[in-house]
Amino acid sequence: xxxxxxxxxxxxxxxxxxxxxxxxxxxxxxxxxxxxxxxxxxxxxxxxxxxxxxxxxxxxxxxxxxxxxxxxxxxxxxxxxxxxxxxxxxxxxxxxxxxxxxxxxxxxxxxxxxxxxxxxxxxxxxxxxxxxxxxxxxxxxxxxxxxxxxxxxxxxxxxxxxxxxxxxxxxxxxxxxxxxxxxxxxxxxxxxxxxxxxxxxxxxxxxxxxx
Amino acid sequence: xxxxxxxxxxxxxxxxxxxxxxxxxxxxxxxxxxxxxxxxxxxxxxxxxxxxxxxxxxxxxxxxxxxxxxxxxxxxxxxxxxxxxxxxxxxxxxxxxxxxxxxxxxxxxxxxxxxxxxxxxxxxxxxxxxxxxxxxxxxxxxxxxxxxxxxxxxxxxxxxxxxxxxxxxxxxxxxxxxxxxxxxxxx
Numbered sequence: 001x002x003x004x005x006x007x008x009x010x011x012x013x014x015x016x017x018x019x020x021x022x023x024x025x026x027x028x029x030x031x032x033x034x035x036x037x038x039x040x041x042x043x044x045x046x047x048x049x050x051x052x053x054x055x056x057x058x059x060x061x062x063x064x065x066x067x068x069x070x071x072x073x074x075x076x077x078x079x080x081x082x083x084x085x086x087x088x089x090x091x092x093x094x095x096x097x098x099x100x101x102x103x104x105x106x107x108x109x110x111x112x113x114x115x116x117x118x119x120x121x122x123x124x125x126x127x128x129x130x131x132x133x134x135x136x137x138x139x140x141x142x143x144x145x146x147x148x149x150x151x152x153x154x155x156x157x158x159x160x161x162x163x164x165x166x167x168x169x170x171x172x173x174x175x176x177x178x179x180x181x182x183x184x185x186x187x188x189x190x191x192x193x194x195x196x197x198x199x200x201x202x203x204x205x206x207x208x209x210x211x
Numbered sequence: 212x213x214x215x216x217x218x219x220x221x222x223x224x225x226x227x228x229x230x231x232x233x234x235x236x237x238x239x240x241x242x243x244x245x246x247x248x249x250x251x252x253x254x255x256x257x258x259x260x261x262x263x264x265x266x267x268x269x270x271x272x273x274x275x276x277x278x279x280x281x282x283x284x285x286x287x288x289x290x291x292x293x294x295x296x297x298x299x300x301x302x303x304x305x306x307x308x309x310x311x312x313x314x315x316x317x318x319x320x321x322x323x324x325x326x327x328x329x330x331x332x333x334x335x336x337x338x339x340x341x342x343x344x345x346x347x348x349x350x351x352x353x354x355x356x357x358x359x360x361x362x363x364x365x366x367x368x369x370x371x372x373x374x375x376x377x378x379x380x381x382x383x384x385x386x387x388x389x390x391x392x393x394x395x396x397x398x
Contacts (some may be wrong), residue, residue: 067264
């Protein structure tokens, strides 16, 4: 019985490929002399052959389609995360853009004070800037958070931010042309957030490229 | 083939769902068969095999490319089937042993399933008989015998799939072989 247990242990080691050379020799000599062990060894080898011939089963035909249909649609968050990982430079650019936009927005909502370009000829009454009649203002005029009345002439570009151009005599159609003609340059009025942003961005680019 | 699967997994990781279709087609029968042999019925086997692929897809980012994909996939499938076996109510299944009648189960109660030892079984009959005998082993031996001789994994790989020490795999495969030797000696 003892010989059996020991050699059966060796048989299993042999089947797992764990047998050393001397052990293998020992097992072989034993099998030649012991009919019981020989029979046992034969049965084990036969069992393995039999196991390998077990019935085979194939997956149902629509198996793959079913799996694909049931795959979860990826969570948006996961998709973003992966995208960020794959495109670090674009992510950095996007982040920069968001922060810059934030800066512009806050500067839009923060300053509500009247800002006027420095020209002695301009008269300020409350939140209204007036270009008096018969006066020519040299250079560009900027008015922020205020209205502008042009009775005289401006010798340059006019930028009006968050304000209106007020016509002194709105009823007289011909006068309208005359007063608008008082600007010897481009007239630009910015009074919406988007335009303001555009103006800012243009400004930033201008200052960047003027170096 | 390994290289083909590796490429596909890379594409899946990049978000290409269609590439996963190729992975499923390649492994579907192996995984379905594994689940079928573990669970013993086609309906549950299909459910679990489906679930295994879906889990593999969902967790694809936790798969380490340097390792073998099949090992990882079999691990998911094996864990699912073992969980299922634990959860199911034994009373409802034919495999269940009848109380007070050791070794007897509902199969032995079915006239059509009755087999005499030494009965001449051939061809498909024999294959089916062997399948049935394997399915009668306790799950912990069955899984190892299947992985070793039907799915041809190395003992080291089996130890990874089942997450048990190599020594335990060896002990169990010895016992599994002995148990089947006794069951199949009269064939």
